[in-house]
Amino acid sequence: MKASRQSITDFILHLHPRTVPYPTIRFRLSWGLGGMAVVLTGLLFLTGALLLLAYRPTLEEAYGSVRALGRDIPLGYWVRNIHHASANLLAVVVVLHLLRTALTGAFGPGRRLNWTIGLGLLVLVLAANFTGYLLPWDQLAYWAVTVSMAALGYIPLCGDWLRGVIQGGPEIGQATLSNFYVLHVAVIPGSLLVLLLWHFWLVRRAGGLISASEGGEPIRRIPVVPNLIAREAAVGLSLVAFVLFLAMFWNAPLLEQANPGMSPNPTKAPWYFQGLQELLLHLHPVFAAFVWPFLGGAALLLLPLIPGSALPGGVWFGSERGRGLAAWAAGGGALLAVAAVLADNALRQPGVGMAAGALIARGIVPTSAVILLAAGGYWLLVKAANRTRAEAVMAGLVAGFAILTVLTVVGVFFRGAEMHLVWPWHGTGGSL
Amino acid sequence: MSKTDTRFAGFKIGRRTFFNRLWAVLGLAALAEFGWLGISFLASRRDRNRPEREVGVVDAGEISMFLPGTVTAVPQGQFYLARLPDGGFLALSRTCTHLGCSVPWDEEKGAFVCPCHGSTFSLTGEVLTGPAPRPLDTYPVRIENGMVKVDCAKARRRDRFLAEQATRI
Numbered sequence: 001m002k003a004s005r006q007s008i009t010d011f012i013l014h015l016h017p018r019t020v021p022y023p024t025i026r027f028r029l030s031w032g033l034g035g036m037a038v039v040l041t042g043l044l045f046l047t048g049a050l051l052l053l054a055y056r057p058t059l060e061e062a063y064g065s066v067r068a069l070g071r072d073i074p075l076g077y078w079v080r081n082i083h084h085a086s087a088n089l090l091a092v093v094v095v096l097h098l099l100r101t102a103l104t105g106a107f108g109p110g111r112r113l114n115w116t117i118g119l120g121l122l123v124l125v126l127a128a129n130f131t132g133y134l135l136p137w138d139q140l141a142y143w144a145v146t147v148s149m150a151a152l153g154y155i156p157l158c159g160d161w162l163r164g165v166i167q168g169g170p171e172i173g174q175a176t177l178s179n180f181y182v183l184h185v186a187v188i189p190g191s192l193l194v195l196l197l198w199h200f201w202l203v204r205r206a207g208g209l210i211s212a213s214e215g216g217e218p219i220r221r222i223p224v225v226p227n228l229i230a231r232e233a234a235v236g237l238s239l240v241a242f243v244l245f246l247a248m249f250w251n252a253p254l255l256e257q258a259n260p261g262m263s264p265n266p267t268k269a270p271w272y273f274q275g276l277q278e279l280l281l282h283l284h285p286v287f288a289a290f291v292w293p294f295l296g297g298a299a300l301l302l303l304p305l306i307p308g309s310a311l312p313g314g315v316w317f318g319s320e321r322g323r324g325l326a327a328w329a330a331g332g333g334a335l336l337a338v339a340a341v342l343a344d345n346a347l348r349q350p351g352v353g354m355a356a357g358a359l360i361a362r363g364i365v366p367t368s369a370v371i372l373l374a375a376g377g378y379w380l381l382v383k384a385a386n387r388t389r390a391e392a393v394m395a396g397l398v399a400g401f402a403i404l405t406v407l408t409v410v411g412v413f414f415r416g417a418e419m420h421l422v423w424p425w426h427g428t429g430g431s432l
Numbered sequence: 433m434s435k436t437d438t439r440f441a442g443f444k445i446g447r448r449t450f451f452n453r454l455w456a457v458l459g460l461a462a463l464a465e466f467g468w469l470g471i472s473f474l475a476s477r478r479d480r481n482r483p484e485r486e487v488g489v490v491d492a493g494e495i496s497m498f499l500p501g502t503v504t505a506v507p508q509g510q511f512y513l514a515r516l517p518d519g520g521f522l523a524l525s526r527t528c529t530h531l532g533c534s535v536p537w538d539e540e541k542g543a544f545v546c547p548c549h550g551s552t553f554s555l556t557g558e559v560l561t562g563p564a565p566r567p568l569d570t571y572p573v574r575i576e577n578g579m580v581k582v583d584c585a586k587a588r589r590r591d592r593f594l595a596e597q598a599t600r601i
Contacts, residue, residue, distance in 0.1 A: 143533060147548055150532035164478040165471070175477050261507065261526075263533040265547035281549055281563055285530065358565060419550035 009225050015200045019221040020208035020228055023314065029104065030209055032235035033097035039236040040090040041196070043243060044128075045189065047083040055135065057181040059174050062137040063257045077251070084252035085243050087129050091272045094125050095401075102397055103317055103326070105390070106210040107303060108310030114202040115304045117195055119297075124192045126272060131184035133270050137177065142258030143267045145172055145180070151280070151289035159290075172260075212314030265417050274411030275404045281419060282344045284363040291367060296400070303397075308389045322391050325381075326398045333399030337406035345421055492523075492580040495601065503537045503544075503555065509584045511571055512537060512544075514555050520598030523582040524557045525569040535568070544568065556593040566591055573599040 023029065054073055056065045069076035098118065101107060107115035130148070134141040149172065152163045168175025203209070208228075211219060255264065269277045279288040303309055311318035317326045374396060381392040416422030445453075490509035498504055498515040505512055505526075514522045524544075526534045533548035543560055544553040552560040557568035569587035573580060590597065 143548070146533065147531045150530070165474045168474070168477045179474070179477075261510070261534060262536070263547045267533055267548040277549075280531070283563075285563070285565065358562070362562075418545055418547060 012225060012229060015197075015204060016224045016228060017204050017208050019223050021211035022220040022222050023211045024209035025222070025228055025231055027231070029211075029314070029316075030100060031096070032231070033093055033100055034203075035232050035235050036093045036239055037090060037097055038196075039239050040086045040093060040243070041192070043082060043086040043240065044090065047079050047086070048185070048189070050079050051083060052185060057135070057177055059137065059177060062135060062177065066136040066138075066254060078247055080252050081247035081250060082243060083132075085247045085250055087132060088271075089243065090125055091129055094122055098122060099397075099401060102303075103311070103394065104210060104315065105311030105313040105318060108313065110206050111202070111210070112304040114199060114206070116301065117199050117202065119300055121192065121195050121199060124188055124195065128184060128188045128192070129272060130270065131180045131188065134177070134180045135184060136254055137258050138253075139255040139258055139264050140253060142172070142260065143263050144269055145176060146263075147267070147269065147277075148273075149176075151285065154285045154289045156286065156290065210313040212312070266415060266419055268411070268415070271408065271412050275407040278341070278407040278411040278415075282341070282362070283366060284358045286359065287363040287367060291363070295367075303393065306389075306393070309393045311390045311394055317394065318388075318391060322394065325387065325391055325395050329395035329398040330402040333402030334406050336399075337403040337410075341407070341410055341421075488583070488585060489574075490582050490584050492582055495575065495578050495580060498580070501555070505537070506582070509571070509582055511582065511584065513573075513580065513582070514557070516556065516598055518598075518600075520595075520600045521573045521575070521580055522556060522598045523571040523573050524553075525571065525587045527569070527587075528564060529566050529568060530564040554593075556598075558593045567593060570597060575599060575601060 051069075054065055054069055054076060056062060066080070069080050073079075101115065101118065130144075134145050149163050149167050152166065153159045155162060164170070166176075166179060168179050208224075213219060268274065276288065276293065279292060282288070283292070311322065317323040377399075378392050378396065381387040381395060382389060387395075410421075413424040414421055490506060490511075492498075492504070492506050492509070492513050498513060498521070500515050500519050501517045503512050503514045506523075509523075510526055512524045512526055514524055516522060528535050528546040528548065528551055530546065530549055530551050533546050535544040535546045535551075535553065537543075538545045541552070542555065544557070546552070546564065549563055551562060551564035553564070553568050554560050557570065559565075559567055567590055569589055571587060572583045574583070575581070
């Protein structure tokens with residue numbers, strides 16, 4: 001008995017260091033977000049395995065087999081709802097986890113590789129969400145795959161080839177469904193597992209979470225078992241209870257069976273891609289579907305390689321002064337996004353198409369404007385306001401996420417039929 | 433890196449370094465092979481999703497069925513037959529040129545309205561409001577013995593509407 005308990009402790013210590021800095025077990029340092037992501041991933045693996053028993057990945061049977069979950073299998077719909085709720089919460093939690101990491105300065109030397117792996121995990125989580133979205137083969141699924149495949153075609157040089165490979169032919173059909181199914185149940189979960197273990201192990205090697213030094217005194221360390229484990233269990237079990245409860249009321253959507261002849265009105269992407277879809281309304285597709293996501297991804301990837309880009313570790317926003325700057329950046333970014341959406345909406349009147357000179361007017365001009373704005377903001381903060389480079393980078397990151405959040409909120413709640421701007425409490429309501 | 437490596441590093445590559453590099457090269461080669469395997473496997477499926485029946489020439493109907501200034505959906509060919517006010521025929525693809533949603537004809541507005549991103553197209557398929565980058569694609573139309581026939585084999589792309597794109601009697 002003693003030996004078996006020892007083996008559990010030893011196993012935990014493969015993933016955690018033996019001791020962690022005392023300040024890092026404070027809930028408000030990490031909000032338990034990384035642990036929440038692990039718990040949600042666990043729920044997804046468990047419910048996913050159950051759903052695999054019921055789901056049949058063929059054009060003829062896919063829709064019916066998802067329908068049958070509610071009718072023929074005891075608690076079948078609850079399992080699907082848990083899967084759906086976990087997946088959506090996971091998308092939120094991993095983005096917040098990324099922000100937490102950046103805003104407490106945890107991508108500096110010693111943690112650079114883990115930031116990169118974390119970005120890989122973020123891509124996998126979004127890809128898992130998206131590939132799963134398509135499997136029920138209802139109207140939601142069919143048109144989401146149509147739009148995303150068309151967007152893929154706008155990637156310069158290899159877009160059409162890539163689209164053919166992923167779509168499995170010139171039209172969307174059985175090969176497309178098979179591709180997404182294999183990605184969703186094998187390739188992505190497998191890669192996720194490998195990267196996750198690597199992610200944990202690198203945190204362990206860095207000595208646990210990042211922490212601030214306590215005024216010159218050596219940081220006090222406390223044993224992981226039981227201190228950290230008890231806190232992790234508290235967060236994890238509360239979350240499991242919350243998700244199971246949520247899934248009793250929050251039904252995963254299932255529209256009518258896919259109909260290639262009729263798009264629902266409005267047709268919307270899943271909410272986590274609504275920011276991108278909002279960009280597609282305003283920018284030339286090459287810029288909305290390729291250039292901007294590419295620039296954003298490259299910026300996040302290169303962030304830790306810039307010397308002095310990481311805040312002093314373990315304190316939110318680096319300091320009290322940094323917190324004020326972050327608030328200004330968030331407010332500024334949000335206002336800018338609202339203003340841009342409204343201004344473009346006013347300009348985009350009948351007669352203003354996207355055909356003539358759109359690549360310049362709706363591609364190069366706004367992109368240059370955004371780059372100039374970012375460079376100008378950086379110069380002002382570092383040269384004029386005498387802020388550190390890390391603080392300026394933090395402000396840029398916060399402003400960027402504020403913009404993305406506003407675009408997502410506008411896309412989800414304020415876009416009605418034919419994607420006109422509407423008040424959500426008047427309109428017919430969006431799809432989630 | 434172990435102590436052995438630094439001791440040998442000065443004049444030659446140590447045994448351990450040599451093997452470490454060998455494993456790295458072999459590992460990367462294996463990864464590249466699997467990547468290649470995966471892509472060629474996927475690429476071979478690029479012709480899978482052909483439409484079940486080859487759509488060739490579709491009979492839309494007699495000329496007299498279509499009044500000038502109207503739009504008629506032809507489901508078996510997945511296109512709209514538009515008759516221009518001057519009597520010309522234009523077969524328009526129902527697929528939005530922006531991101532591939534199907535665009536219904538809105539009788540009240542007298543325009544095709546895309547539900548995905550709000551593009552609108554005129555009777556001739558021209559872009560009225562963006563974000564669509566070009567007009568709706570067309571299919572070749574022939575008129576034989578008073579019947580309108582549309583060749584659905586391949587859609588034609590165009591940058592603007594020109595009078596000669598329409599088929600006249």
